[in-house]
Amino acid sequence: MEKIAVLVEHRQDEVRDITFEMLGKAHQLVGEGGEVIALFLGDPSQKGLLDAITPHAHRVIAYLDTNLKNFEPLRYQAAFSQIFENVDCQLILMGQTAFGMDLAPAVAAKWEIPFTSDVVDIEASDGDLMAIRQMYSGKVNAKVSLKAGDKRLLTVRAGAFPAEDIPTVSGEVQEITGAVEGDFSARTFVEYLEAAVGDVDITQADIIVSVGRGIKDADNIPIAEELANALGGVVACSRPVADKKWLPKERQVGTSGKTVKPKVYIALGISGAFQHQAGMKNAGTIIAVNKDPKAPIFGIAHYGIVDDLFKVVPALTEKVKGIKG
Amino acid sequence: MDIIVCIKRVPETAEADLVIDGTKKAIETDDLVYSINEWDNYAVEAAIQLKEAEGGTITVISVGPEENNEVLRRALAMGADEAIRLTDPAFEGSDAYAMAKVLAAAIKDMPHDLILTGVQADDDGFGATGVALAQMLGLPYAALVTDIKKEGDTLTVHRELEGGLEEVDTLKLPALLTIQTGINEPRYVSIMGIRRVAKKEIAAKGAADLGLSENDVGLNGSMSQIEELFFPPVGEGAEIIEGTMDEKAETLVKILKERGGIA
Amino acid sequence: METMEQSLPERLDLYTCIQCGKCTGGCPVSIKSPLNIRRVVRESAVREDLHVFFSRLEIWDCTTCSTCAIRCPRGLRPVDAIIGLREMMVEEGRIEKTIIDALDGAYKYGNPWGRAKNKRAEWAQDLEIANALEMDPGQILYFVCCAASYDPRVQSVAKSLATVLRAGGVNFGILGNKEVCCGSEIRRMGEVGLFEMLMEENMKNFTKVNPQTIVTTSPHCMNALKNEYEGLGAEVLHYSQFVWRLIEEEKLSFSTEVPMKVTYHDPCYLGKQNGVFDEPRNVLKSIPGIEFTEFGRCRENSLCCEGGGGRMWMEGTNVGKRLSEIRVEDALEMGVEAIVTACPFCLLTLEDAVKTTGNEEKIKVIDLMELASMGLGVRPEVEGRR
Ligand SMILES: Cc1cc2nc3c(=O)[nH]c(=O)nc-3n(C[C@H](O)[C@H](O)[C@H](O)COP(=O)(O)OP(=O)(O)OC[C@H]3O[C@@H](n4cnc5c(N)ncnc54)[C@H](O)[C@@H]3O)c2cc1C
Ligand SMILES: Cc1cc2nc3c(=O)[nH]c(=O)nc-3n(C[C@H](O)[C@H](O)[C@H](O)COP(=O)(O)OP(=O)(O)OC[C@H]3O[C@@H](n4cnc5c(N)ncnc54)[C@H](O)[C@@H]3O)c2cc1C
Ligand code: SF4
Ligand code: SF4
Numbered sequence: 020m021e022k023i024a025v026l027v028e029h030r031q032d033e034v035r036d037i038t039f040e041m042l043g044k045a046h047q048l049v050g051e052g053g054e055v056i057a058l059f060l061g062d063p064s065q066k067g068l069l070d071a072i073t074p075h076a077h078r079v080i081a082y083l084d085t086n087l088k089n090f091e092p093l094r095y096q097a098a099f100s101q102i103f104e105n106v107d108c109q110l111i112l113m114g115q116t117a118f119g120m121d122l123a124p125a126v127a128a129k130w131e132i133p134f135t136s137d138v139v140d141i142e143a144s145d146g147d148l149m150a151i152r153q154m155y156s157g158k159v160n161a162k163v164s165l166k167a168g169d170k171r172l173l174t175v176r177a178g179a180f181p182a183e184d185i186p187t188v189s190g191e192v193q194e195i196t197g198a199v200e201g202d203f204s205a206r207t208f209v210e211y212l213e214a215a216v217g218d219v220d221i222t223q224a225d226i227i228v229s230v231g232r233g234i235k236d237a238d239n240i241p242i243a244e245e246l247a248n249a250l251g252g253v254v255a256c257s258r259p260v261a262d263k264k265w266l267p268k269e270r271q272v273g274t275s276g277k278t279v280k281p282k283v284y285i286a287l288g289i290s291g292a293f294q295h296q297a298g299m300k301n302a303g304t305i306i307a308v309n310k311d312p313k314a315p316i317f318g319i320a321h322y323g324i325v326d327d328l329f330k331v332v333p334a335l336t337e338k339v340k341g342i343k344g
Numbered sequence: 345m346d347i348i349v350c351i352k353r354v355p356e357t358a359e360a361d362l363v364i365d366g367t368k369k370a371i372e373t374d375d376l377v378y379s380i381n382e383w384d385n386y387a388v389e390a391a392i393q394l395k396e397a398e399g400g401t402i403t404v405i406s407v408g409p410e411e412n413n414e415v416l417r418r419a420l421a422m423g424a425d426e427a428i429r430l431t432d433p434a435f436e437g438s439d440a441y442a443m444a445k446v447l448a449a450a451i452k453d454m455p456h457d458l459i460l461t462g463v464q465a466d467d468d469g470f471g472a473t474g475v476a477l478a479q480m481l482g483l484p485y486a487a488l489v490t491d492i493k494k495e496g497d498t499l500t501v502h503r504e505l506e507g508g509l510e511e512v513d514t515l516k517l518p519a520l521l522t523i524q525t526g527i528n529e530p531r532y533v534s535i536m537g538i539r540r541v542a543k544k545e546i547a548a549k550g551a552a553d554l555g556l557s558e559n560d561v562g563l564n565g566s567m568s569q570i571e572e573l574f575f576p577p578v579g580e581g582a583e584i585i586e587g588t589m590d591e592k593a594e595t596l597v598k599i600l601k602e603r604g605g606i607a
Numbered sequence: 608m609e610t611m612e613q614s615l616p617e618r619l620d621l622y623t624c625i626q627c628g629k630c631t632g633g634c635p636v637s638i639k640s641p642l643n644i645r646r647v648v649r650e651s652a653v654r655e656d657l658h659v660f661f662s663r664l665e666i667w668d669c670t671t672c673s674t675c676a677i678r679c680p681r682g683l684r685p686v687d688a689i690i691g692l693r694e695m696m697v698e699e700g701r702i703e704k705t706i707i708d709a710l711d712g713a714y715k716y717g718n719p720w721g722r723a724k725n726k727r728a729e730w731a732q733d734l735e736i737a738n739a740l741e742m743d744p745g746q747i748l749y750f751v752c753c754a755a756s757y758d759p760r761v762q763s764v765a766k767s768l769a770t771v772l773r774a775g776g777v778n779f780g781i782l783g784n785k786e787v788c789c790g791s792e793i794r795r796m797g798e799v800g801l802f803e804m805l806m807e808e809n810m811k812n813f814t815k816v817n818p819q820t821i822v823t824t825s826p827h828c829m830n831a832l833k834n835e836y837e838g839l840g841a842e843v844l845h846y847s848q849f850v851w852r853l854i855e856e857e858k859l860s861f862s863t864e865v866p867m868k869v870t871y872h873d874p875c876y877l878g879k880q881n882g883v884f885d886e887p888r889n890v891l892k893s894i895p896g897i898e899f900t901e902f903g904r905c906r907e908n909s910l911c912c913e914g915g916g917g918r919m920w921m922e923g924t925n926v927g928k929r930l931s932e933i934r935v936e937d938a939l940e941m942g943v944e945a946i947v948t949a950c951p952f953c954l955l956t957l958e959d960a961v962k963t964t965g966n967e968e969k970i971k972v973i974d975l976m977e978l979a980s981m982g983l984g985v986r987p988e989v990e991g992r993r
């Protein structure tokens with residue numbers, strides 16, 4: 020593969036991490052002499068966002084139009100109609116994100132571009148490519164081939180590739196400024212809404228920091244909250260913690276509480292009783308912090324730290340805050 | 345309002361020890377328990393709630409073998425009015441794109457104001473069928489929907505974005521939505537309820553009935569193909585992170601980033 | 608479906624209630640819950656539309672201990688009014704998520720925790736227990752129970768019982784992965800159809816095995832098999848009855864001293880509902896070294912632990928102190944070292960109460976078979992507490 024295009028994902032005037040993850044992978048795949056192209060669709064006022072991208076792409080195609088301020092699939096598709104011809108590449112990458120999932124399958128169907136989704140790795144073999152994707156809740160991996168075509172399209176799982184240490188190249192920006200045309204009234208963006216604080220629904224959370232009796236006292240709950248905030252997650256608990264009213268009953272995980280399935284579940288001072296496990300065993304990644312190496316929670320956790328949570332949590336919170344700036 | 349819900353029957357694999365079969369392209373399914381795809385259960389409930397508020401009909405469609413009647417019957421017991429099963433040996437090997445073609449061929453001739461699919465399937469999880477289907481039917485759509493309000497022929501929907509953020513959009517009917525879990529609380533379907541609809545006829549349609557040729561569907565009509573399945577490397581029990589407190593925290597941060605633990 | 612044709616009060620004869628209130632007087636949860644069983648009986652009889660109950664969470668506070676049914680001078684079963692209301696809620700699908708999960712689990716996997724079917728017999732892996740389906744007819748079938756099969760804490764009870772049966776020279780087998788939930792709790796959560804399905808599944812295997820006696824770990828299974836399964840020819844016994852019989856017949860005796868001051872907690876489904884009070888006590892007293900004291904509230908007056916009637920999956924209004932905590936505090940006052948019980952749910956709720964009251968250093972909760980196993984010189988391994 021010589022040329023790979025990456026669709027830049029940005030929201031509320033911030034370029035999202037997935038963009039850099041895809042750029043990094045694209046560099047690796049094209050190798051020396053290849054070309055990494057960034058596709059940027061946005062409002063002219065968002066041009067400043069390009070500063071973060073240009074150093075990591077050989078070419079940036081920036082379509083700037085007031086119609087493209089927010090991600091809207093109909094407008095994005097209309098813009099694609101105008102730029103696809105100019106983009107000479109064998110592979111297009113988008114994120115398997117709320118943005119990419121709302122766009123990529125339609126683009127693939129509309130232009131009949133061979134496509135597969137939610138890819139966790141991409142292998143180049145004999146000039147062709149194989150996509151690795153996960154099936155059956157991550158228990159099995161599948162190697163998937165794509166039909167022949169001038170272009171192919173993959174959506175990439177967030178976090179599958181590192182966002183750091185991406186090669187720096189001198190990018191050239193190619194601006195397109197014609198108006199994006201069409202009737203977009205069939206679907207209209209209205210606004211962004213922050214999830215209301217207070218009514219936290221742990222069953223919908225992607226990241227859960229869960230505390231058990233090891234937290235010792237209601238006064239210590241804030242250390243878990245601080246970690247959860249830093250991670251962008253929510254706090255949940257085992258039943259004894261809810262019983263003691265240190266956290267509301269709605270936060271209880273387990274057979275007599277809620278069943279949760281987050282991407283990441285961090286169990287702090289939870290022994291891992293059967294009734295608790297039943298509510299969280301299907302979490303994507305389970306990380307347990309417990310000072311007892313024999314605690315049953317380590318039997319189902321993917322990663323464990325055998326140590327005092329009152330030492331681990333502050334250290335971790337600080338590190339997380341550090342990388343978030 | 346005439347609502348169509350696409351539902352898939354999937355194996356439950358969270359508790360199971362999976363075995364890759366001789367072809368290396370599929371898993372052995374004999375010992376697996378099947379049920380309605382979790383997302384589709386929410387989609388059926390969403391349809392019923394809309395029907396309860398607005399009137400109309402609900403038709404559920406599933407592509408697959410006779411066993412799929414189980415999930416169709418369950419949806420009927422839950423409150424759907426009609427069920428259709430699409431089945432043909434030619435459909436085998438279809439990817440999300442070919443699956444969308446099959447569904448589109450069936451739906452295009454049926455009255456529809458709203459089509460609901462799940463965001464993704466529990467088993468192969470392409471998360472693509474709904475949006476591809478919308479494109480083929482030429483309908484406006486929204487993926488990852490967590491709230492639906494209807495006023496006249498306009499829907500106001502919420503989409504779930506990353507990091508606790510939601511997006512509000514309006515859509516003109518007819519439209520397609522892919523439904524995210526948690527949008528509602530799907531009602532329980534009792535065994536008695538299922539027994540009550542046990543005798544209801546479920547029509548089955550094949551490729552010819554839908555005007556599809558062998559080249560439209562199955563492996564021929566797909567954009568992707570599974571070459572090989574393999575197990576990702578896994579360790580028994582937790583991998584214990586060692587080192588100084590600083591190193592432990594450092595390692596944890598790395599894991600969190602890889603596993604989507606930092607929003 | 609026939610049952611649905613008669614109205615709830617007709618079916619249960621609720622019109623004959625004299626509103627004496629003896630049911631509420633004996634109801635263990637009435638002191639802490641808005642549940643007033645006398646009023647439920649009354650309202651069920653006079654209300655046109657029973658949907659008013661759907662929003663009342665306290666309907667799920669009832670532990671189905673059946674004290675009300677024992678005390679009713681008119682011979683009514685007020686508890687069945689509660690179950691009848693739950694049946695209506697189940698029919699309309701309007702039940703809490705935790706209950707839905709338990710019912711779905713029992714439907715798909717044959718156990719309310721939704722654990723894999725093929726892991727049901729994992730607890731017995733190294734024990735070389737016979738497959739009952741390959742035994743000659745007329746033998747002993749051990750019906751294990753979902754909790755004892757899957758919950759590591761209760762697995763120790765099943766293992767201990769196996770030890771005790773072996774010591775008594777009993778030839779016994781289990782259904783292994785073919786056993787499914789007895790359905791007792793399922794029925795009490797209001798899912799009659801599913802109860803029947805599970806019953807049919809177990810009956811199919813019972814017929815194949817054709818045992819003389821079925822021995823159960825749980826009083827809940829015992830009650831269902833004995834009193835609710837249709838067409839079961841075999842004798843059904845709780846382990847306490849069976850083990851006491853072995854002792855009486857001098858096939859089993861305990862020789863290892865277990866010096867321990869204990870009390871015994873009567874499981875509702877064993878005592879109140881099936882009148883089995885003496886056998887567990889007799890077994891207990893035949894273990895050398897045991898010093899036995901009765902709870903103030905014991906036998907027919909025993910306090911319910913709140914583990915039954917679906918309460919493992921649904922806490923109801925969850926107000927006030929847990930009864931199991933009261934039980935633990937009473938036991939502490941009596942100065943005993945351990946509460947012995949003979950039911951998986953009692954074991955779990957009481958042990959949980961020991962934790963939540965912060966008394967782990969002072970008192971233990973032990974199943975009767977774990978104690979018996981100690982009397983044989985075998986220390987049970989309790990995995991949930993590694
Ligand atoms: C009917 C019933 C229903 C139940 N339903 C539920 C339910 O829905 N959800 C639920 O969670 N439980 C439920 N339980 C309770 C369950 O059995 C356990 O008692 C409970 O989960 C234990 O909670 P825990 O892990 O917080 O406490 P513990 O078991 O006491 O564990 C505390 C852990 O913290 C560790 N620890 C202590 N201090 C530190 C420290 N400084 N640093 C690191 N680690 C430390 C200890 O090593 C220990 O492993 C139920 C029980 C019953 C009987
Ligand atoms: C090479 C290959 C071979 C395959 N062979 C087979 C096969 O032989 N038999 C087989 O059944 N599957 C087979 N599959 C999987 C099947 O084709 C997938 O269902 C299809 O790819 C759609 O993707 P998905 O299920 O992940 O749906 P997603 O894109 O994740 O979308 C999910 C939504 O689409 C709708 N949907 C998806 N599938 C159906 C369905 N069957 N009926 C109704 N609605 C549906 C539902 O609303 C669901 O919520 C194969 C896939 C591949 C790649
Ligand atoms: S004890 Fe019997 S008669 Fe008395 S109030 Fe209760 S149900 Fe009615
Ligand atoms: S069964 Fe027990 S808990 Fe339920 S109403 Fe009767 S006495 Fe109360």
